[in-house]
Every structure is written in C-alpha cells, then in structure tokens.
Amino acid sequence: MSIQILGTGAYVPERIVTNDDLSRMVDTSDEWIQQRVGVRERHVSVSESAADMGAKAAQRALEAAGITADQLDLIVGATVSPDRICPSVSASVQEQIGASCPAFDVNSACSGFLFALDTAAAFIARGGIRYALVLGAERLSRIVDWSDRSTCVIFGDGAGAFVIAPGENYLASHLFTQGGDSVLAIPLGKGNSPFYEKEEEPLAVHMSGQETFKFAVKQIVGGLNLIAEQAGVTPDQFDYIVPHQANYRIIDLAARRLGIPMERFMLNLDRYGNTSSASVPISFDELARSGKLKKGDLIAMCAFGGGLSSAACLIRW
Numbered sequence: 001m002s003i004q005i006l007g008t009g010a011y012v013p014e015r016i017v018t019n020d021d022l023s024r025m026v027d028t029s030d031e032w033i034q035q036r037v038g039v040r041e042r043h044v045s046v047s048e049s050a051a052d053m054g055a056k057a058a059q060r061a062l063e064a065a066g067i068t069a070d071q072l073d074l075i076v077g078a079t080v081s082p083d084r085i086c087p088s089v090s091a092s093v094q095e096q097i098g099a100s101c102p103a104f105d106v107n108s109a110c111s112g113f114l115f116a117l118d119t120a121a122a123f124i125a126r127g128g129i130r131y132a133l134v135l136g137a138e139r140l141s142r143i144v145d146w147s148d149r150s151t152c153v154i155f156g157d158g159a160g161a162f163v164i165a166p167g168e169n170y171l172a173s174h175l176f177t178q179g180g181d182s183v184l185a186i187p188l189g190k191g192n193s194p195f196y197e198k199e200e201e202p203l204a205v206h207m208s209g210q211e212t213f214k215f216a217v218k219q220i221v222g223g224l225n226l227i228a229e230q231a232g233v234t235p236d237q238f239d240y241i242v243p244h245q246a247n248y249r250i251i252d253l254a255a256r257r258l259g260i261p262m263e264r265f266m267l268n269l270d271r272y273g274n275t276s277s278a279s280v281p282i283s284f285d286e287l288a289r290s291g292k293l294k295k296g297d298l299i300a301m302c303a304f305g306g307g308l309s310s311a312a313c314l315i316r317w
C-alpha cells in the first residue's frame, strides 16, 4: 500500500506523578495500581498544552526523518484533550514548527493516532503529497477528574509523531467504530448557555472500566487477526506489536488468546500510563530508537477506546 515511515519522535512533560503521590490524593495504593493496571508513574503537564507537546514530538520526528517543517505537505493530528477546540492541535503544531501545509485533527479517542495515520495514508494514495506529519498529542490531566480513583490513576500526558512519505510498507489496516456513549464518554460541560436544557455533564472522563476492558481484549484479538489475514500472514509472524498502553492485563489476555509471547509486545505503560492517542506513537518511537528493529520486520499497531473505536495496522520496517 501507500506509505513508509521516515522518522518518529515523542515527548513527555517533565513532571512525574507516582502512584504514591496519587495515594495521597485519592483512596488508592501503589500495589492496587500496579496489580490491576500496571502503571508505576505517569508524566503530567503543568504548563504545556497538547499542541506544545505535539510540536516537540514533531520536531524530533522531523529530525529523525531528515527533513524540515517547510517540506511538509500535510499534518493530521489526533487528540481528545486540546487546550482549545479551535485552533486545532495540528494547526497550532503547524505554527510552532514553522510549516505552511494544511493541518487538521481527527478524533477517535485512544484509537485516534491510527485513524490519523490511515487518513494521511489515504491522502498520500490520492497523490500530490511528498511528506506528511501524523501525530497524537494529549494533555489528559486537564480532563481527568482527579477525585475519581477509577480513572485518575490510569492516564498520563504526552505526544508522539511520525513523518511518513509514499512507499510500500503499509501492508494492512482496519478501522472500527461502534458508536455510543454509555461505556466511555468525555462531555464538554455546558458552558454558560441560558438555553441549555439537558442535565449538566461536567468535563471529565466517564468510563465503565470493565466494559471497556472486555471490548479492548476482543478488538485487539479481532483487529490483529484481520490485518494478518489482509497481509497474507499469521499473527505469530509479527515481529513486534505496539499496542495502546491502557492496562497490562488487557495486553496479557490478548497475547494469550493470540498465542503470541508477551516479549513481542512493546510495553511502557508502567512509565507513562495511558496517554490515549499519543500512546501508540510514543511506544513505536521507543521501539524504533531501541536499536532492536531490523529491516523487513513486521510490526503491528493496535488501539481501542472511546467511540467506541478500535484500529489496527501492519507495517514492514
């Protein structure tokens, strides 16, 4: 298919919040969080917006790709936690890095980066685009309810980015949406409209953890099987899998069902928590910079989250 990855980059804010820090804020413990989720600490922004972090990840991806921002023809970003609804995170990143191409965001929650990647791949397939920047950038700390122990212990902030170009290394992709707000929703709040009649839903992540958990395992297994079939391989031929970093137990269960050893799954949620749309590109960047990858490796990416949505794709390195 239509693309190759030329360079990747990631950025997380400096401030680290440990499980012990959280146990002084809500009724939780380091032991519960490590056992039930797998997170030890997360990075939290004190002043940087999703766009600020996205711009730093983008700079690193541009450096890795060996191109400059003025060479970009397209920026597609994913986020659910912009500091402003307008301008888009991608438009702010465009300004900060000094690009001049069209830039827009997509929203498919934690699957957003893979939706953005597929969108950019489709633009490249249409023709006329030499270099595109795809990014996931999140400041989830501003939309999490820090008094709700069932959500605030999970999330973290950060950004990740790819520079892509026309190529032949995007072997398969699958996007899925099952619309509905009963399992996972982030309402915006009502503002000060005097005409608003619905019951106020304050800005916060509302999530039914167990329902999301079951959806996640099913979609990882289904998505990875589907992309393997599309590419004419079997999932056990994947050299690495870069999953959305939501919960160690989700990945472990999916790995067992697929019969793939856990060592092939890229894991860093212990250090970053769930950074929503930034989680796959941050993890991919870490894998790419680890020195482990060999030319020709088959790398699957998969994600799931609000929408409900899920996505998977397969690339050849």
Ligand code: UT7
Pocket: 027, 028, 029, 032, 033, 036, 037, 110, 149, 150, 151, 153, 154, 208, 209, 210, 212, 213, 216, 246, 247, 250, 274, 276, 304, 305, 306
């Ligand atoms: O990226 C978006 C996608 N999101 C996800 O993938 C999240 C998927 N879901 C999960 O990761 C897990 O469901 C959670 C980590 C959110 C929750 O873990 P769980 O094992 O499903 O816990 P639970 O909701 O069944 O709760 C078990 C118990 C409850 O107490 P009782 O009712 O048994 O007394 C909760 O109140 O654990 C309690 N609990 C906590 N205890 C200590 C919930 N959160 C905490 C906490 N610390 N932070």
